[in-house]
Amino acid sequence: MNTYDPLYNNHCQGQPCPDTYWASLGVLDNTIRQPRQSDCYDVIIVGGGFTGLLSAYFLSKLYDQKVCVLEANQVGFGASARNAGFALPTTGRLGALDMCKNWGEDIARQVYQEYQSGVLRLDELIHEHKIDCDKQEHGYLKIAHSEKAMASLQAGLEFAKRTFSDTKLSFISQHELKSKYIDMPNVYGAVRNQHGFGLNPLKLLQAYKEIAISAGADIFENSLAERVFKDRETHVVSVHGQQLRANKLLITGNAYNSQNFHSTINKKYIPILSSILVTRPLTADELAATGLKTHQVMMDTRTLKYYYRLLPDNRLLFGGRGAVYGKDQNKKKYQEHLTSAMHAGFPSLSALRAQYYWHGYIAATLDDHPHIHFNDNVGYAIGYCGAGVAFSAQAAFRLSQMTVTKSTPTLPIYRKAAPSVPFARLSRIGQLGYYNYAQFKDRLF
Numbered sequence: 001m002n003t004y005d006p007l008y009n010n011h012c013q014g015q016p017c018p019d020t021y022w023a024s025l026g027v028l029d030n031t032i033r034q035p036r037q038s039d040c041y042d043v044i045i046v047g048g049g050f051t052g053l054l055s056a057y058f059l060s061k062l063y064d065q066k067v068c069v070l071e072a073n074q075v076g077f078g079a080s081a082r083n084a085g086f087a088l089p090t091t092g093r094l095g096a097l098d099m100c101k102n103w104g105e106d107i108a109r110q111v112y113q114e115y116q117s118g119v120l121r122l123d124e125l126i127h128e129h130k131i132d133c134d135k136q137e138h139g140y141l142k143i144a145h146s147e148k149a150m151a152s153l154q155a156g157l158e159f160a161k162r163t164f165s166d167t168k169l170s171f172i173s174q175h176e177l178k179s180k181y182i183d184m185p186n187v188y189g190a191v192r193n194q195h196g197f198g199l200n201p202l203k204l205l206q207a208y209k210e211i212a213i214s215a216g217a218d219i220f221e222n223s224l225a226e227r228v229f230k231d232r233e234t235h236v237v238s239v240h241g242q243q244l245r246a247n248k249l250l251i252t253g254n255a256y257n258s259q260n261f262h263s264t265i266n267k268k269y270i271p272i273l274s275s276i277l278v279t280r281p282l283t284a285d286e287l288a289a290t291g292l293k294t295h296q297v298m299m300d301t302r303t304l305k306y307y308y309r310l311l312p313d314n315r316l317l318f319g320g321r322g323a324v325y326g327k328d329q330n331k332k333k334y335q336e337h338l339t340s341a342m343h344a345g346f347p348s349l350s351a352l353r354a355q356y357y358w359h360g361y362i363a364a365t366l367d368d369h370p371h372i373h374f375n376d377n378v379g380y381a382i383g384y385c386g387a388g389v390a391f392s393a394q395a396a397f398r399l400s401q402m403t404v405t406k407s408t409p410t411l412p413i414y415r416k417a418a419p420s421v422p423f424a425r426l427s428r429i430g431q432l433g434y435y436n437y438a439q440f441k442d443r444l445f
Contacts, residue, residue, distance in 0.1 A: 005326025006271045006361060007425055010258050013072045013224045018082055021278040021315070021356040022202035028076050029206060032221045035068075035242045041218075043403055044237055044246040045069045046225050046261075047253035049080035050388060051381045053208040053219070054125075054396035055250055055403075060215035063404045068218040068246075070225050070239060075209050078256040081202045082360030083389060084276055084307060084319050086297045088140055089119045089168070089195035091387035092369035096160040103412060105163055111369075111411055112164050114398075118391035119195045125393060126204075129211055133203040134312050139296030140196025141172065143187050145442070149301040150174075150188040157191045168194040182298065183291030184345050190298075198297045198309050201389055228262055235377070248403055251380040252396075254388065255363035259424060262378070268371075268418040269382045270427050271361040273329055275322035275338050277354035281314045289348035290316070303438035306341055316349070318342040322359045324432045329359050362386040370395065371418035374402035382418055 004012040017023060043059055045052045048071030059065040071077075099108035126135060144150035160166050172181065172190040181190070213219055220239065227238040228249070235249040251262055255271045282290065292310050299307040306320045320338055323329045335357050343350045365371060365383035372381045372395045379402055381395045388395075401408050408414050421427055 003326060003329060004256075006256060007259055007326065007428070010260055011072050011224050012077060012256065013222065015073060015077070017074055017077050018358045018360065019356070020082060020202070020276075020358045021317075022081060022085075022200055023076070024356065025200070025202070027200070027202045027206050028074075029209070030074075032074065033219060034223050035218075035220050035239050035244060038243045039068075039245070041068050041244065041246040042066045043248045043250060044235060044244055045250045045252055046237070047071065047078075047251060047257070048075045048209075048219065048221065049078045049252065049254065049256070050205060050208060050392035051254065051396045051399070052250070052252035053205070053212045054393060055252060055400050056217035056219070057208065057212040057215050058397055058400035059403060060212065060217045063400065065404065066216075068220060068244065069212070070223045070237065070244075071219070071221045072224040074221050075219070076202060076205060079254060079360050079362060079388065080205045080392075082276070082358060083201050083386070084309070084317055085199045085201045085389060086140070086299075086307065086309070086387075087119055087122055087197050087199060087390040088297070088387045089116045089193055089390065091115055091118070091384050091391040093364065093385050094368050095156055096163060097156065100163065107411060109164050110409060111413055112166075114394055114409070114411065114413065115391060116195060118394035121393040121397060122390045129207060131204060131207040133207065134200040136198040136295045136297075136309075136312065138194055138197045139294070140193040141177075141181060141190045141296055141298045142193070143177070143182070143190040143298055143300045145186055145188070145300045145302050147188050153189070153191050153301060170194070178291070181294045181296070183293075185347065196297055198295065198311075199389070204389070225261070233377070248377045248379070250399060250403065251378070252399075254382050254384060255361035257382070264378045265380050265382070267420045267424040268380075269363040269365050270421055270424070270431070271326075272364055272431065273322035273324070273326070273359050274319060274362055274386060275334060275357070275359040276317060276319040277335070277338055277342065278311070278356040279316045279349070279352055280355045282316060286349065286352075287314055290346045292316075302442045304435065304442060306345065308345070315355075316342070316346070318345070321435070324428050324435060334359075366419045366421050370413050371416065372399050372402070372414050373417050374399065375417070379403055
């Protein structure tokens with residue numbers, strides 16, 4: 001498995017795609033196109049994940065723009081194909097109360113609605129294009145891991161319902177949680193959001209590639225943007241000895257952007273590793289013993305969260321934070337740590353090992369919320385904090401609007417540039433300290 005680290009490596013070209021459960025299903029079309037001649041476009045997009053492919057689709061389909069997408073590796077290399085397939089009506093790391101404190105209730109309400117719109121737009125795309133992505137039943141359960149966490153979760157629920165008039169939220173008591181959803185150790189109740197659901201992210205990504213091509217976009221893979229510069233008002237990107245030109249440039253690699261690619265995006269985010277394991281299909285007896293009674297997506301309230309769901313073929317997917325340093329991501333101890341956490345949550349599976357294990361980066365910003373920004377004919381979208389499956393649909397739509405000078409909501413996630421991370425290369429030291437603090441806090445609370 002690759003050891004690409006956005007903090008230190010200039011690019012990921014030539015590294016193999018991850019050996020994920022999603023990849024094992026043979027989803028991807030391996031037809032690779034590369035630019036064979038210099039050409040001019042209205043928009044060049046760097047990064048072929050959810051956001052880049054959907055931006056290409058919207059710009060081509062809705063605004064008749066000539067667009068190309070440059071992917072240094074292959075579509076399916078980055079975070080869009082490594083995640084757990086959780087389509088969540090949220091993003092960033094700010095709760096409802098934090099958003100209100102930062103921006104006031106009116107702005108917070110609008111940002112909150114943009115997050116909900118991500119799930120709705122994703123649902124619309126799946127329906128409109130008849131995308132077969134193994135979509136599962138609706139429901140996202142945020143599960144309290146302690147009594148104190150449940151009290152805090154319930155207070156947050158009441159605040160969100162009162163402030164944002166969110167009718168999709170409901171309280172699940174400990175008894176109801178165990179009898180109808182999941183009976184596992186150390187669960188004290190939950191908040192259920194009707195909007196969330198699970199899917200196969202690689203199938204979704206392949207569909208995005210197909211609809212972008214059908215809309216007229218050029219998708220170039222194994223096509224590293226070797227050099228980017230301006231010739232008067234034109235952006236010039238060198239690829240395989242060819243020069244591609246465009247008036248506008250979008251950078252959509254999110255956590256997989258190199259920190260040395262472009263001054264607009266450099267040092268604007270912290271790449272954080274997350275790890276996932278998937279078991280073999282559970283037998284009927286094993287499934288009954290786990291206490292799992294639903295295919296809805298679940299996440300606990302620990303500071304270093306664990307997330308899990310039952311896949312359509314009754315495999316258990318279980319994820320959590322991985323190594324701090326990119327060079328350590330393949331060390332066996334991190335897989336063992338995640339396996340132990342799975343066994344603690346599902347004691348009946350204590351003899352079961354993962355059939356698949358992989359990891360990938362998410363992007364966190366210094367102010368804990370995403371930024372979709374466009375200025376001086378350069379745009380970017382970063383900082384989904386692991387919630388990009390759904391919000392990337394809304395981010396790509398808004399970024400496309402910005403690119404063709406359509407009006408967008410006057411909100412901090414769209415109007416403010418992402419703050420720079422001071423001493424970005426040293427951020428892992430702070431991350432290590434935070435992980436140690438979080439582990440101590442989770443044991444106490």
